[in-house]
Amino acid sequence: DARVTQTPRHKVTEMGQEVTMRCQPILGHNTVFWYRQTMMQGLELLAYFRNRAPLDDSGMPKDRFSAEMPDATLATLKIQPSEPRDSAVYFCASGFLLSGSLSGELFFGEGSRLTVL
């Protein structure tokens, strides 16, 4: 049963600490998205990759956030230093992008709930 795996599921940390969230996309998918969900803003796109190359990270605060795909089986989202306003649920999703359009369903991970004190 293929699924997107995210770790950690929950993270509580203090302001100023580094936080790294990891995502294992579904094997064969070439597109990975990072989203953030808060009560106030709903779901927001932070960044996404196609074939491991970053295509759009305009939704991400560049001074403290960074997203990478060191290989096809791992995507990371790092926050350094973390701030209380970063508290949210961070979702990873993967799919298959063909000729500029997602050719199938999007599959979401279960999310990483981050609390920054």
Add this chain to the structure above:
Amino acid sequence: KNEVEQSPQNLTAQEGEFITINCSYSVGISALHWLQQHPGGGIVSLFMLSSGKKKHGRLIATINIQEKHSSLHITASHPRDSAVYICAVLDSIIQGAQKLVFGQGTRLTINP
């Protein structure tokens, strides 16, 4: 004005009722997703459609590209359908790249 608007924001109904959730968008899109988020937080993609209608069990999704409008219908609703339903559109921003834009979600509660 949000690029994707859903209505209603909240909906409470009795078990068995026919449910309709609407989504209107203002951007050019290549596809539209309906997502379901349960109270536990997990998100499941229900449908991806770019034209016409799709049906899966008691769920039906329709889209009218000309009117920039989509609807999600649930027939014979059940308490387990209680969730937040989110409309998301794929907004083409540059060639080969797409941005997923989300509606604010519709919170559906089905009472037994």
